[in-house]
Amino acid sequence: MKEILLVGGMNNILFWVVYIVFFGALIYFMAYRPQQKQKKQQEQLLSSVAVGDSVLTTAGFYGVVIDMTEDTVIVEFGNNKNCRIPMQKTAIVQVEKPDAN
DSSP states (O other): OHHHHHHHHHHHHHHHHHHHHHHHHHHIIIIIHHHHHHHHHHHHHHHTOOTTOEEEETTSOEEEEEEEOSSEEEEEOSSOTTOEEEEEGGGEEEEEOOOOO
16 A cells, blocks of 8 residues: 555656656746847847948937947937937937948
């Protein structure tokens, strides 16, 4: 009788271990992994920014990069040459390279 209870207890423990591992893997593949992939894409985007590129900012403004340092860029907005705003590189969400023509 004691052996039957012991085997039942082991099955119960094994069930919970498999249950926890399954949901841990599920959380990894649905939350953590896509977040890391998105972070890597953002880093690649920011490393490709160069002077003369047209950019879209997180605020929804389109502009042209006229100067940049390691972590900041100066963006010129519109046709007004006096509208130049320094901002962090992380505020850039899209980059368009100028045509080579």
